[in-house]
Each structure stands twice: as structure tokens, then as C-alpha cells.
Amino acid sequence: MYTNFEEYAVSSLTGGCSNLPKVNGKLNFESEWSQKAFAIAIELSRQGYFEMEEFRQMMIKSIRKWENEHGLDDESWSYYSIWIAVLESLIYGRKILEKSDVTQLVAETFHCKNSSMPT
């Protein structure tokens, strides 16, 4: 609905970005994984594993930390990478999942992908 507008806004405000993340016709979500990361946090909060306010406070601290260490126009900025970091911190902190299980599954995913790549 407002893809052109958002592209214009992002380009203007960030001084130009050649590869704007765009999925489903708009930029609300940077990618499929960011959409899923968002939903996981909401669902865990809905189930009472943590309060959204707690999540929000951690986001604020994490964003502030990132901004203190990077320039405002640093292209490595990724809101949903910070979102995932906060989400993981809560998931492991509350013992909802074990970090080692997640690490192992991610490693297996990469191993599978690498194995299936043509040599």
C-alpha cells in the first residue's frame, strides 16, 4: 500500500540504501524471519512467559547500547537482529529452551545446507 513512500522515507533519512528490505509489498517486516521473530515474542508473552513491557525495556537498553557504539547511519543496523537477541536472552533466562539445543539445531541446519551444496 505504501511501499513507494517507505522506500522514499528510508532512502532520504538514511542517506540512501541500495538494498531496501521489502517483503509482502511493504517494509513493516524486514524479512520472513523478522516476522516470525515478532510472532514468537508476542505468543510467549501472551502465554505469560514474560511481560511485553519487560521485553520493551530490554529492547530500549539494547538499542541504546547499539546506538552508543555505532553511528546513526551505520548500515549494519537491524532492528530485528536486536529483537532476536532480546528474545533469546529471555528464552534462555526463563529456561523456556536450552541455548545448547538451539545452537545444535542451527548447526545441523547449516550442516544440512552445506552437505546438499554441489561440490
Next chain:
Amino acid sequence: MTIPGDEIFSYSPNREIENAAKVNALEALLINKGVFSSSSVDKILEYFEKRMGPFNGAKLVAKAWVDPEFKQLLINDCNAACSQLNMPTGMSGAEGEIMRVAENSPSVHNLIICTLCSCYPWPTLGLPPYWFKDPTFRARAAREPREVLSEFGLELDDSIEIRVWDSSGQIRWWVLPERPEGTDSLSEEELAKLITPEAMMGVAKVKT
């Protein structure tokens, strides 16, 4: 609880692939453990797509334009106005607890931002666009709103006062835009179609 450290913020060229793998792993393990069902993620996303979105804000604005009493209620108690139209006012703490509306007028233009992170009135405007979360936007909109609005294509006369409303965990602001001229003959439904999320954020005006 620790705040994620430096290693989280290091920028890997494979970040997209790594993030996707990590999120998929989190979802798979949560399903495996019985915390989620296989449709949990889709249900949440569907809720935000169909129940909480800018279509709600547009309905509220259109009604406020044709009903002065409702307009006063919207300004005084936004959540009560949402309830009157049977709209969601929040979802388990999902950003809609206390919404407030700032009314535009010929002499005052309102702009919403969140300097802390990306607080946003989800029930009435949906999820924030990408640029709302951008550090540059968040910093500059607070410091030099007139210039930023100009870059958005909204040139405001110097005589118009710009008020910037910084949302927080306590209050989520959004804007009641001005009804455009020449819309007297339009129905409430037709008016609602004119209203964009940008107008309700204050980075645009409603156009016919």
C-alpha cells in the same frame, strides 16, 4: 537478566541466513516442547493482519470527522472510543494499553515518534513501518521535525506549530488528521478510505 552483549551486535555478512536459521530453530523447538502449536505463529500474524491495523485508525478518524461527540471522546479517552466501535484496545500488553490522540488543526501539526525504541499504537495503526524504527529517524524527528517532514514531502508553513509526541510504555500517541476540504458529500466509509497510516503518524496529510 543480562542485556545482549557485543557479540550479538557484530555484523556478520551471513546475518540474514543466520537469523533465519535461528528463528526457525526457536520455533521448531518451541513446538517440539509443546509451548507452541504448529499454527501459533500464523495465528499471531493473522491477528495483526486482520484485527489490528491502520484500518481501525481510519474508521475512528472518519467517525470523528462526522460526529463531534465521538471526536471529543476519541481525544479524551481513545481506548473508550475503540471499545465503542468494538475494536481491540490491546492484546496481552501489546502496545495498546493507553492510546492518546493529538488533533491536527490549521495552526498545529502533530508528529508521533518514539525516541526510546519503537513504541507504536498497534491496535489503531498496526505495526510500525521500517523507517519508524530507524535510529536516524528517531533522533532527527525529535531534533528537527520540520526538516524531516519536508524530506517526507510535507512542507509546512513556518506559522504552523509542530508538536512532537514521544510515545512510551505508558502512552502510545497517534494523530487525528484534519478532514480535507471538499469532502462534505462523502460517507463515513468513503472518508475512511482516504486516511493513510502516514496521516495518522503525522508525516503526511489526508488527500482527496
